[in-house]
Amino acid sequence: MAISHNPAFNRSMRTGLSVSQRDQQQVNAEFERMTTTPMTMEGTTSKVIGLFVAVLAGAGLTWFFELYSLFFPAMFVGLGLGLWASFSKKVRPGLYMAYALVQGVFIGGISGLLEMQYPGIVQTAVVGTFATAGTMFAAYRFGWVKVNQRFTRFMTFAITGYLVFALVNLGFAMFAGISIYSSPFGWLIALAGVGLAAFTLNLDFEVISQGVSQRWPQEMEWRAAFGLTASLIWLYVEILRLVAIFNQD
Numbered sequence: 001m002a003i004s005h006n007p008a009f010n011r012s013m014r015t016g017l018s019v020s021q022r023d024q025q026q027v028n029a030e031f032e033r034m035t036t037t038p039m040t041m042e043g044t045t046s047k048v049i050g051l052f053v054a055v056l057a058g059a060g061l062t063w064f065f066e067l068y069s070l071f072f073p074a075m076f077v078g079l080g081l082g083l084w085a086s087f088s089k090k091v092r093p094g095l096y097m098a099y100a101l102v103q104g105v106f107i108g109g110i111s112g113l114l115e116m117q118y119p120g121i122v123q124t125a126v127v128g129t130f131a132t133a134g135t136m137f138a139a140y141r142f143g144w145v146k147v148n149q150r151f152t153r154f155m156t157f158a159i160t161g162y163l164v165f166a167l168v169n170l171g172f173a174m175f176a177g178i179s180i181y182s183s184p185f186g187w188l189i190a191l192a193g194v195g196l197a198a199f200t201l202n203l204d205f206e207v208i209s210q211g212v213s214q215r216w217p218q219e220m221e222w223r224a225a226f227g228l229t230a231s232l233i234w235l236y237v238e239i240l241r242l243v244a245i246f247n248q249d
Helices: 007-012 021-035 041-064 068-087 093-117 121-141 149-175 186-213 220-248
Strands: none
Touching (some): 041 068, 041 220, 068 093, 093 121, 121 220, 149 186
8 A cells, every 4th residue: 555645655665564544544634735835924915915906996996987876786796706705615716806896896886875975984984994903903913812712603603693683684674664773773783793893803813824824725815815805894884884873863
């Protein structure tokens, strides 16, 4: 039985000793780990920048040409692409770029509509997004937020619950014209959304950190970049919603 990917090495090591199938699998796994180009912080950063540029391109074109009505179909298309990208076992760079572009159209459209109602709201939301993201990175970097199994489990349940709530609320808003965000307690729900989106960034930072330290395959840079980009878009939308609610009062 072969004990190496090098056939010459196998022939030279034939001493009558056999290697179990489990040992061979371990050898194969170790060989793949040593020879596969690993995930790096620089590579992940470059892909985050690429996705961010796609978001800006979609948002910029929608804003410049005042295609604000596209935000509604883009919202559903972006949701579908996001779910596909999240649950797909295969790394699909083209899918991630398409998601970023469509989400750019979505946030460009909704930002334009709200900017007409509340001048200056987009600038406030952008500054708030970057400030919150920077704070979360500092919290993760200095260990103020511990991303352990308990934290991950809590965030998973919280995000799932909030997603279900958001879909139900969207259904009521579309067919009954009623939204919880229009109630006196709407700002509390929006604030909870901002908090969830902000702390989700810590999960993304941990994924990137673990991927680099454990030398995951290079293609995982795309998946990590997609996760971080999706969280930043979510954070921006939640902050935009919160600021809009405060401007209504």
